[in-house]
Structures are given as structure tokens and as C-alpha cells.
Amino acid sequence: xxxxxxxxxxxxxxxxxxxxxxxxxxxxxxxxxxxxxxxxxxxxxxxxxxxxxxxxxxxxxxxxxxxxxxxxxxxxxxxxxxxxxxxxxxxxxxxxxxxxxxxxxxxxxxxxxxxxxxxxxxxxxxxxxxxxxxxxxxxxxxxxxxxxxxxxxxxxxxxxxxxxxxxxxxxxxxxxxxxxxxxxxxxxxxxxxxxxxxxxxxxxxxxxxxxxxxxxxxxxxxxxxxxxxxxxxxxxxxxxxxxxxxxxxxxxxxxxxxxxxxxxxxxxxxxxxxxxxxxxxxxxxxxxxxxxxxxxxxxxxxxxxxxxxxxxxxxxxxxxxxxxxxxxxxxxxxxxxxxxxxxxxxxxxxxxxxxxxxxxxxxxxxxxxxxxxxxxxxxxxxxxxxxxxxxxxxxxxxxxxxxxxxxxxxxxxxxxxxxxxxxxxxxxxxxxxxxxxxxx
Numbered sequence: 001x002x003x004x005x006x007x008x009x010x011x012x013x014x015x016x017x018x019x020x021x022x023x024x025x026x027x028x029x030x031x032x033x034x035x036x037x038x039x040x041x042x043x044x045x046x047x048x049x050x051x052x053x054x055x056x057x058x059x060x061x062x063x064x065x066x067x068x069x070x071x072x073x074x075x076x077x078x079x080x081x082x083x084x085x086x087x088x089x090x091x092x093x094x095x096x097x098x099x100x101x102x103x104x105x106x107x108x109x110x111x112x113x114x115x116x117x118x119x120x121x122x123x124x125x126x127x128x129x130x131x132x133x134x135x136x137x138x139x140x141x142x143x144x145x146x147x148x149x150x151x152x153x154x155x156x157x158x159x160x161x162x163x164x165x166x167x168x169x170x171x172x173x174x175x176x177x178x179x180x181x182x183x184x185x186x187x188x189x190x191x192x193x194x195x196x197x198x199x200x201x202x203x204x205x206x207x208x209x210x211x212x213x214x215x216x217x218x219x220x221x222x223x224x225x226x227x228x229x230x231x232x233x234x235x236x237x238x239x240x241x242x243x244x245x246x247x248x249x250x251x252x253x254x255x256x257x258x259x260x261x262x263x264x265x266x267x268x269x270x271x272x273x274x275x276x277x278x279x280x281x282x283x284x285x286x287x288x289x290x291x292x293x294x295x296x297x298x299x300x301x302x303x304x305x306x307x308x309x310x311x312x313x314x315x316x317x318x319x320x321x322x323x324x325x326x327x328x329x330x331x332x333x334x335x336x337x338x339x340x341x342x343x344x345x346x347x348x349x350x351x352x353x354x355x356x357x358x359x360x361x362x363x364x365x366x367x368x369x370x371x372x373x374x375x376x377x378x379x380x381x382x383x384x385x386x387x388x389x390x391x392x393x394x395x396x397x398x399x400x401x402x403x404x405x406x407x408x409x410x411x412x413x414x415x416x417x418x419x420x421x422x423x424x425x426x427x428x429x430x431x432x433x434x435x436x437x438x439x440x
Contacts, residue, residue, distance in 0.1 A: 010089055013097035015105040020086050023134060026074045027082050029332035037314035045071035049121045073113045075132045085134045092141035096212070104215045112207045119203020131197055136204035143208030146172050148216060151325030154266020176202070180318040223225070252375040257380035257421045268299065268338035269378055277411075280372040281365035290350070292358040293365045296397055304331040309396040310387050317386065319343070332387075336410040341397060342366045344404040355404075362406040373411055377419060380411040 030038050049067045051061055054057075076082040116136020142403040149168040179198040245369055269277055274297075281293055298306055305329035314321050314329045344354050344362040366382050372381050387393050388405040399405070 012094040013102060015089065015102035015103065015109075015301070016093045016097050018088065018102075019093070019109060019134075023074050023076070023082060024088060025093050027076055027079070030075075036177050042130060042132070044068070044076060046075055047072035047117045049124075049129075049131075069114045069117050070110055072117065072130075072132055073110070073134045075370070077132060077373075088142065089138045089321050091263050092145055093140065096144050096410070097430055099295055100218050104217040104218045108140065108144070108208070108211060109137045109216045111211060112143075112204045115207035116140065116200040120197050120200040122203075123199040131200060136197075136200040138205030139201040140176065140211075143205035143210075144212035144216075145208075146205075147209045147212045151405065158374040162354035168184030169321060175271055176205075179205075191350060195292060206367060212304035221404055251374070253371060256371055257418055258370075258381040259330075259408040259414045259418050261381055261383065263415050263418075264336035264379060264410055265415045266337045266413065268336070269373060269376065270338075270411045273376055274338075275377070277372045279371050280368040283294070284361055284364035284368055286361050287353045287357055288350070290347050292344045292346060293362045294343040294399075294403075296343065298333065298339040298341060302341065303401075307331060309393055312394045312398075313387060313390045316392055317390065319341075329387075333408075336380075338411045338413040340369065341411055342369075342406040342408040343397075343399055346402050346404060348402055359404055359406060362404075366407055369409060372438075377413075378411055379414040380409055381407050382407040384408070 002414045015151075030041060033041065037421060044064045045068055048064070051430060076085065093105070093109070096108070100108075113134065113136050114288045116139060116304065117131055120136070146168050160281065278295060281295070284293070286292075310329040310332055311326045311391070314326060318325075342360050342362055345357075346358055347353070350358075370380050384405075388407060390428075391401065394401070394403060394405060397405075
């Protein structure tokens with residue numbers, strides 16, 4: 001298990017660090033330029049709508065028309081402007097970047113920035129003003145974060161919201177009101193470096209909200225972005241756990257046992273540890289590389305909402321169920337601090353890989369995760385029951401009718417040393433086939 005002390009100080013995806021470094025580097029370079037050269041750089045690489053209506057579109061003007069929709073994202077009015085933008089980008093860009101590959105984040109960032117500029121021009125006919133700064137693209141990251149919290153894309157293997165739905169709706173409303181009224185990212189700069197292009201913020205936000213579905217989970221399967229604030233919640237306990245020696249791989253396989261969910265306590269795997277556990281699922285046997293596995297992370301107050309779903313499903317199955325039975329269903333998810341719902345996104349009618357093989361693949365992924373959690377000093381159990389096969393439960397979790405819930409993986413720290421379970425000898429279940437068996 002990796003020690004927290006070995007984690008980088010700037011815990012952001014490489015693509016986020018590249019963009020920040022480039023923006024800072026450009027600003028430093030501009031500070032070293034003579035005034036005339038800096039003004040030329042602003043006019044050439046800043047987004048200047050009026051140039052698209054100029055009669056002469058050749059030479060340098062044509063070059064500026066092509067590159068400025070992207071290059072304006074790296075130009076800022078002053079250090080305060082730059083620091084504010086990069087601070088927001090490190091927060092929202094990192095959260096989004098952990099859900100996809102580096103290339104995917106860079107493309108999404110530029111698309112949001114370009115969309116922001118075009119939206120600004122659409123609401124403001126070409127004028128003699130410069131659009132500078134990364135706020136449009138960063139607003140796209142905010143929109144993407146809102147989308148995956150309110151309505152996570154179903155195809156994503158990292159469908160983990162950042163906030164509660166009610167929280168993100170309140171945030172978005174306030175954010176939009178601030179932008180319409182005043183703007184929280186100053187990016188439209190006139191010759192006096194004044195004004196706020198709130199229209200560009202809205203354009204970037206809309207682009208991020210709409211485009212994240214095409215990028216979420218792409219390029220980095222199984223990796224989830226953690227909800228804001230949860231990474232540090234159990235840092236002290238994880239530092240204590242990091243001192244434990246790593247378990248030998250074979251010994252870990254031979255000593256793992258399921259621990260009842262009611263015996264699992266905080267802390268549960270989070271941050272880099274949970275990411276590693278999910279990465280082991282990617283090593284499961286996967287015929288034809290269909291990657292049918294999907295994982296839903298449920299913790300905190302979301303467990304209570306899952307319990308309500310279980311209780312509602314019970315009442316649908318059995319309208320005569322009493323209050324005690326309903327309370328039992330509601331309490332099921334509260335037994336452990338973390339639940340990973342292991343799902344199979346079935347590819348129907350595949351000529352090579354029938355549905356049963358795809359479910360087996362997801363079961364193997366779940367076993368890898370249990371083994372990885374045990375090797376890290378955690379414990380867990382894979383449970384199914386009627387809720388795993390209930391259509392109402394699947395619908396509430398955002399799954400399609402054809403999908404399967406392979407099981408609910410409960411994870412946490414055992415509240416006492418697990419009692420060794422007597423296992424049968426493998427020889428009782430093994431025989432050697434010689435090819436000489438009589439055919440019936």
C-alpha cells in the first residue's frame with residue numbers, strides 16, 4: 001500500500017499540470033517582453049471578434065483567426081487574474097481529469113474554451129474588444145462536474161457524483177446568478193483591461209455540461225474522481241494504516257475471507273487506495289475485451305438513499321410487508337462505510353461472448369477487488385439477494401433493463417480480527433480427466 005507521504009504535493013492529473021504550467025509560462029514570458037511586443041501578442045493571440053469581419057483576411061490576420069480561439073485561453077490580464085483562474089482549474093479540472101485520460105481532458109478543455117468564445121460572440125456581435133483568459137474553459141469544467149453529479153453518464157465506468165444532487169443544484173443556481181449579475185471570472189478585457197464576459201462563462205458551462213458524456217470514463221477505465229472533501233477525511237487513519245507491511249500475494253489469497261457487513265467500520269478505502277482497488281478489476285479475464293464491468297460508488301448519505309430504494313423495492317414486491325421488514329431493508333446499506341455496486345453492462349447477442357460470460361467477467365473483477373482490499377488491510381463481502389435482481393433497484397441506480405447487478409461489494413475495516421473460516425480441501429473438488437471416460 002502506497003504511503004500518503006509519497007503522494008505528490010500537487011495531486012492533480014498530468015494534463016491539468018501541463019495546462020497550468022503553460023499558462024504560467026506564457027504569463028512569465030509576456031512579463032519579460034517589451035510593451036510593444038506584449039501588445040502585439042495580445043492582439044494576435046487574444047480572441048478579437050472584429051478581425052473576422054475585416055476585409056483583408058490574409059497573412060497574420062488569417063493566422064490569428066485560426067489560432068486565437070485556443071491561444072486566448074493562455075493569456076491573462078495580470079497575476080491575480082491568472083492565479084484565480086488556475087486555482088479554480090486545479091479544483092474542478094483535477095476532479096474531472098481523474099475521470100478520463102490526459103488527452104481526453106485536454107480536448108474537452110479546448111472545446112469548452114472555443115464554445116465559450118463562440119457563445120460570447122453570438123450574444124455580442126463582433127466588437128473591438130479582446131477576450132482573454134481560461135475562464136470559459138474552466139466554466140466548462142464546472143458544467144461537467146455539475147452534469148456528473150446531477151445526471152452521471154450511464155456508459156461511464158466511473159459514475160461517481162461529486163456532490164449531493166441538492167447541493168449541486170443549489171451551487172449551479174448561485175453560480176449562474178453570479179455570472180449573470182456580476183461574473184465571477186473576469187476574462188473580457190477592453191483596452192483598459194475591464195469588463196467581465198459572463199456570456200462566455202455560460203457558453204463554457206453549457207458546453208461542459210453537454211460534452212462530458214462523450215468523455216467521462218474514456219481513456220482511463222475504472223478510475224473514479226473523489227467527491228470534494230472526502231480525500232482528507234480519514235488521512236490520519238490512512239497514515240496509520242500505511243505503516244502496515246504489505247501482505248505476500250499468495251498469502252493474501254490463502255487468508256482472505258468474507259467479513260459480515262455489520263462488522264465493517266471506518267475507514268474504508270478512498271483516494272489512491274480505492275483507485276488501486278478499482279484498477280485490479282481491470283485485470284479480470286475479459287473475452288473479446290468487451291469491458292462489461294460498471295461500478296457505482298455509494299457512501300455517506302447516499303447509503304441512506306440506497307436503503308430507501310431497497311425499502312421501496314420491498315413494498316413493490318410485497319405490498320403486505322410490515323414496518324420491521326421495511327426498516328431492515330433501509331438499514332442494509334448502513335452496515336458498512338462503503339459499497340461498490342458491481343454491474344454488468346451486457347452486450348446482447350454477441351456471437352462470441354454470451355451474457356453469462358460477461359457476468360462471469362464482472363464476478364472475476366469483484367473477486368480481484370476483494371483480494372486487493374484484503375491485501376491493503378481492509379475487509380469486505382459480496383452480497384446479492386433479491387435487491388440485486390429487482391428491476392426497480394436497477395432503474396433507481398441508472399441501469400438499463402438488460403444490465404445485471406452482479407453484487408453489492410461492502411468494504412471497510414473489520415471491527416475485530418476476522419475469525420478464520422474452515423475451508424474444504426481443494427482435492428475434494430478436483431479430478432483428473434484422462435480421455436478414457438466412457439461416453440454416456
